[in-house]
Amino acid sequence: MTDGAAIADGAGNDGVLPDDALLRAVFTDLGAGLYLTDRAGVVTAVNAQAVTLLGRPAAGLLGADAHDLLHRDAGGGTIPRPGCELLAVLEHGHAARGESAMFLDGSGRLLPVAWSASPIRQEGQIRGTAVLFIDATQRLAAARRQADQLTALEALTGRLTAITEITTVLTQTLDVDEALARLGRLIVPRLADWAAVDLYTGPQDVRRITVAPPSDHRSDLVWQGPLPPVTEASRAPLARVLRGGEALLLGPDELAAPADAPLAAAHGELFAAFGAASAIVAPLRTARQVLGALTVARADPARPFDAADLTLIADIGRRAGLAVDNARLFGQQRDVARTMQRHLLAPLPQVNHLRMSARYQPAPEGSQVGGDWYDAFLLPDGVTALVIGDVAGHDLKAAADMAQLRNMTRSLMWDRREPPSLVVDRLDKAMSAITDIPMATMILARVEGPEGGPWQLHWTSAGHPPPLLITEDGHARYLEASQNLLMGARLQEEPRHDAVEPLPARSTLLLYTDGLIEAPGADLEAGMNRLRRHAAALARHPVDEVCDQIVERMPTGGTDDIALLALRLPGPGEGA
Structure with a gap:
């Protein structure tokens, strides 16, 4: 560079470049990493900030192919040369930028960078590129946090929507069997792969009211009907919940445990028939008593239930319990009313x-x-x-x-x-x-x-x-x-x-x-x-x-x- 060298859209009012000393000071002290390449993509110059960010000595950068040495995909693999956006600047001569590229640093770790690349021209010919980059670790971390928050918000919205729809469905009918069948159809496959509801029909009598099977199974009444009684000695999840326990989150170990009572064996038949890698058993509860239990399961080990799901299913169980209780109270009132009407007429x-x-x-x-x-x-x-x-x-x-x-x-x-x-x-x-x-x-x-x-x-x-x-x-x-x-x-x-x-x-x-x-x-x-x-x-x-x-x-x-x-x-x- 020489004093008075002209530029197309220069940085001075007189259209001339500053002297070499000033340019070298800018290059050296720039707060971002900067390296230059020749027409073949070989590094010809590198500033101090690039050396620091990349954890590589200048001697290790100069004369190296920038693409082979630095450019990586998100998994750490080498990017095919035709697909590299930075090399495309040399090929087409258009400036480009990116917000989430990966450079391989001297320790072998991936450095997230935001970059901007411009072609270097001399006498109208592309002679190389100037690549400016900064560490984007914090920016990407912030973006991930924002994405995680958005995902959590979407999940919460989905749960609230599910609760609203389930509450609406449960209050649309005073027929217990119909209400619980509708509940099963809302839960599967939205929240679980299959679901079942068991209700007390007497002090010790339990009946399976409804089963919502997986999508690849047909609905079969064989799963509905009377169940063995609840025993005090059983430690199986269904028995514990029906005796008044809280909702339980079951993993592979709990699901594989041997049955200790006939009721547990009957419950296990569902898991064996439909499959389950994770399950929740939640009580259908009112302030006075436990009316039954809701069982939901997922068969995919990669998508197990978590604590948030446990809270959601427990809430659904409470709402279903109130709906069942209201329906039963209405039925009792209706029977009294019909008897009264017969006597009045x-x-x-x-x-x-x-x-x-x-x-x-x-x-x-x-x-x-x-x-x-x-x-x-x-x-x-x-x-x-x-x-x-x-x-x-x-x-x-x-x-x-x-x-x-x-x-x-x-x-x-x-x-x-x-x-x-x-x-x-x-x-x-x-x-x-x-x-x-x-x-x-x-x-x-x-x-x-x-x-x-x-x-x-x-x-x-x-x-x-x-x-x-x-x-x-x-x-x-x-x-x-x-x-x-x-x-x-x-x-x-x-x-x-x-x-x-x-x-x-x-x-x-x-x-x-x-x-x-x-x-x-x-x-x-x-x-x-x-x-x-x-x-x-x-x-x-x-x-x-x-x-x-x-x-x-x-x-x-x-x-x-x-x-x-x-x-x-x-x-x-x-x-x-």
């Missing part, structure tokens, strides 16, 4: 000249019991009384309110022979005075007439949907007279009124609650028209079939209870 009376049938269908999301009811009974004067009513709600409170109102209605009807409207007036006043029932609707009716007919319906309505009368020839119409305010409104200043309607021979009378005619997204008139069409089509069917068909044909998805009471009048000579 008394059997229909046997009246020679009348045919009656009734149906009750609880609200889909209720407690299998509610505030809708029907009733029919004989009065002292031989008249048959009919009642259909609806107390707000479809839970046990509504059922209790309904029971009060039903008993009061029976008592008042039995006490005096008077029009239905007067009975409902007295019932409304009594309801407000001695119960906490807020409001209710009702139709109270008397079916009057001698055994051979003719008959008439004498009734009053307290805010209830009108009766539907269907004649034998299929003509159906609503009896919309006698509409009064519902009970509990406390706005009735004048006495309620009654209506009387002839009941033709072989006609059918339907009393129902609004759950039968209300459907999501449809107006009430559409529901009433639908009921009228269906009832007309069933005019000559037996009365039991009329009830079944109407309940079946009306749209599903409603949120209210349904009560239905049907009365069929006899034809001439059919009274006895």
Whole structure:
């Protein structure tokens, strides 16, 4: 280099290079490693920082082929010359840079470097390269830490997502077997290669409820069913968990341990059939008791469960335990409610000249019991009384309110022979005075007439949907007279009124609650028209079939209870 040598895009305002002494000072004291090569890639110059970073004396670098001496892949192997990015600078004459190359230092260790290489040109010809590099160990370590944190965050997000989905699935049904089958399908293969759930069905009785097999095995009911009892002496993982122990992480040694009890042998059959290099057995637990155990396994030795997996599966076990407990409590409540409903909805009376049938269908999301009811009974004067009513709600409170109102209605009807409207007036006043029932609707009716007919319906309505009368020839119409305010409104200043309607021979009378005619997204008139069409089509069917068909044909998805009471009048000579 000489003073005044021109450069294409120089580093001075006058476009000339500094003197040789200054250039040598920059080369020598540069804070990064720098080496120069000739056109063949042989090192022709090296600065002090490069000597330090590479742990090689200058004499060992000068005259050496830079690629053969220094350039390595991530595993320490020599990079093929056609694939070396640094050599490509000599070949194509374009500057290049990299953030994670490996140079082999003098001790034989790999030095991570970030580098920049530029071609050296003279008179338009490539004469060599200048390679500038720094130690990237800390940068790569930071990148690895960041990648590890990102991986951990992704794993945590995956676990939280799994927990959310599993919780949702477990709360979507109150059927224990179905909930646990869905749980198995979520766990496999997302978290494990296979899974099984065992539940207590008695103080010592255990049953395998579900098995989610590996993807290459078909689901087989042979694995489900009763299991041997839990024994106090057994130290096997399943027995320990079912006796109240914490979740257990099992490695190859624990999985290979010989069975010490029949229950352990039955558990081992699953591991033998499906394979397992790692497994977790976690309790299905509530605050009061252990309800069962969840077993999950992985067959790949390279992907064993760890402590984080143990925590996750233990949490899933707790959530599954709560879901099982809730389902069982609901089942107990449902059984109580059904028993209560059977007692509240008394059997229909046997009246020679009348045919009656009734149906009750609880609200889909209720407690299998509610505030809708029907009733029919004989009065002292031989008249048959009919009642259909609806107390707000479809839970046990509504059922209790309904029971009060039903008993009061029976008592008042039995006490005096008077029009239905007067009975409902007295019932409304009594309801407000001695119960906490807020409001209710009702139709109270008397079916009057001698055994051979003719008959008439004498009734009053307290805010209830009108009766539907269907004649034998299929003509159906609503009896919309006698509409009064519902009970509990406390706005009735004048006495309620009654209506009387002839009941033709072989006609059918339907009393129902609004759950039968209300459907999501449809107006009430559409529901009433639908009921009228269906009832007309069933005019000559037996009365039991009329009830079944109407309940079946009306749209599903409603949120209210349904009560239905049907009365069929006899034809001439059919009274006895």
